[in-house]
Amino acid sequence: MSVVPAGTLYRGKVGMWSWVLHRVSGVAIFFFLLVHVLDTALVRVSPEAYDIVIQSYKTPIIGLAELGLVGAILFHGLNGVRIILVDFWSKGTRYQNAMFWIVLVLAVGITAYFTPGHLERILEF
Amino acid sequence: MSVQIEIPNSPRKEKVTNWEKYGWLYMRISGPLLIVLIFTHVFVNLFTGEGIKQIDFAFVAGKWADPFWQWWDVSMLWLALIHGTLGMRTIINDYTEKPKLRTGLVGTLWSVSGALILLGTLVVFTFDPCPATADPNLLPSFCEAIASN
Ligand code: HEM
Ligand code: HEM
Numbered sequence: 161m162s163v164v165p166a167g168t169l170y171r172g173k174v175g176m177w178s179w180v181l182h183r184v185s186g187v188a189i190f191f192f193l194l195v196h197v198l199d200t201a202l203v204r205v206s207p208e209a210y211d212i213v214i215q216s217y218k219t220p221i222i223g224l225a226e227l228g229l230v231g232a233i234l235f236h237g238l239n240g241v242r243i244i245l246v247d248f249w250s251k252g253t254r255y256q257n258a259m260f261w262i263v264l265v266l267a268v269g270i271t272a273y274f275t276p277g278h279l280e281r282i283l284e285f
Numbered sequence: 286m287s288v289q290i291e292i293p294n295s296p297r298k299e300k301v302t303n304w305e306k307y308g309w310l311y312m313r314i315s316g317p318l319l320i321v322l323i324f325t326h327v328f329v330n331l332f333t334g335e336g337i338k339q340i341d342f343a344f345v346a347g348k349w350a351d352p353f354w355q356w357w358d359v360s361m362l363w364l365a366l367i368h369g370t371l372g373m374r375t376i377i378n379d380y381t382e383k384p385k386l387r388t389g390l391v392g393t394l395w396s397v398s399g400a401l402i403l404l405g406t407l408v409v410f411t412f413d414p415c416p417a418t419a420d421p422n423l424l425p426s427f428c429e430a431i432a433s434n
Contacts, residue, residue: 183376190369194397197362197405200345204408206416207342207423214340226337233323240316247313274332281336 174260178239185236192229223282227275234267308371315368322361346414346425355409362405370398 202210216222242259246252252259297303331337348354374391381387415428 186369186372187376190373193365193369194401197366197401201404201408203342203345203412207419210342210345211423217340218337223337226331230327230331233327237316237320237324241320244313244316278331278336281338 174257178242178260178263182236182239182243185232185239188232189229189236218282220282223278226282227271227278230274231267231271234270235263238263238266308374312368312371315364319361319364319368322357322364326357326361342423343425346412349409349412350414350425350427359406359409362409363402366398366402366405370394 199210199213202213217226239260242256242263245259246256330340349358373394377387377390377394381390415424421428
C-alpha cells in the first residue's frame with residue numbers, strides 16, 4: 161500500500177526542509193559551542209596558550225568555516241522565531257511558508273553582507 | 286491494521302509534573318533571549334572593529350573588565366548549553382531504538398554539558414587579566430598601571 165502525502169505543514173515542501181535545516185544547524189552550533197567553551201577556557205591557562213590557539217581562527221580554512229557558522233546561527237535563530245510564531249500566533253500556520261522565505265533571505269543576505277570584509281581579514285593573514 | 290493515536294487535544298491524565306512540557310517551553314523562552322545574546326556577541330566580536338583579527342587575550346581581558354560582559358557571557362553560556370542539550374536530547378530520542386543506548390547517550394550528553402557549564406562559569410569569574418608571569422606585550426594596557434604601582 162503506498163501513501164502519497166500531498167504535503168502538510170511538516171511533511172514535504174518547506175515544512176520538512178526547514179525542519180531538516182533547523183536540526184542540522186542546531187547540531188553544528190552545539191558542537192561548535194563545546195569546542196568554543198574549551199578554547200575560551202585557555203585564558204585561565206596563560207595568555208600565550210590562548211593567543212596561539214585563537215590564531216587558528218584567523219587562518220583561511222577555519223575562517224571559511226566561520227562563514228558557515230554565521231550562516232547557521234542566523235538561520236537557526238531566525239527560523240526558531242518562525243517556529244515560535246507557528247506555535248503561538250493565530251496566523252502562524254497561514255504565513256509559515258512566507259516566513260520561511262523571509263528567514264532564508266535574511267540569513268543568506270546578512271551572511272553575504274558580512275563575507276567580503278571577513279574574507280579580506282582571513283586571506284591577508 | 287491501523288495505529289491508535291489518542292485524540293490530540295484530550296487533557297493529560299497523569300498528575301505528575303509534565304517535564305516534557307517545561308522542556309518544550311524552555312526552548313521557546315530561551316530562543317528569543319539567545320537571539321539577543323548571541324547575535325550581539327557575534328556582532329561585537331566578529332562584525333565590528335578588526336573582526337576575527339582583534340581576538341586575543343587582551344581583547345577578552347578588556348571585555349571581562351566590565352561585569353556587564355561577564356554576566357552577558359555567563360547568561361549566554363547557561364541558556365545556550367541547556368537549549369542545545371535539550372535539542373540534542375530530542376534528536377537522540379528520535380533516532381535511538383534501544384532504551385539502554387538512549388539512556389547512555391542522554392546521560393553522557395548531560396554530563397558533558399554540565400561539566401562545560403561549570404568550567405565556563407569558573408573561567409569567567411576567576412579570570413585574571415594580569416597574570417604576573419606572562420609576557421607583558423600580550424596583556425591589556427591597563428596592566429601596566431597596576432604593575433608600576
Ligand atoms: C566565530 C564567531 C565567534 C567568535 C570569534 C567568538 C569569540 C569569543 C570570545 C573572544 C570570547 C571571550 C569573551 C568575550 O569576548 O565575550 C567568547 C566567549 C563566549 N562565546 Fe563566543 N565567539 C563566536 C561565536 C559564538 C557563538 C555562535 C556562541 C553561541 C552558540 C558563542 C558563545 C560564547 C560563550 C557562551 C562564551 C563564554 C564562554 C565562557 O563562559 O567561558 N560564541 N567568544
Ligand atoms: C539564536 C537563537 C536560537 C533560537 C531562536 C532557537 C530556537 C529553537 C527552537 C524554537 C527550537 C525548536 C524546539 C522544538 O521543536 O521543540 C530549537 C531546537 C534546537 N536548537 Fe535552537 N535556537 C537558538 C539557538 C541555539 C543554539 C545556540 C544551539 C546550540 C548550542 C541550538 C541547538 C538546537 C538544537 C540541537 C535543537 C533541536 C533541533 C531538532 O529537534 O530538530 N539552538 N531551537
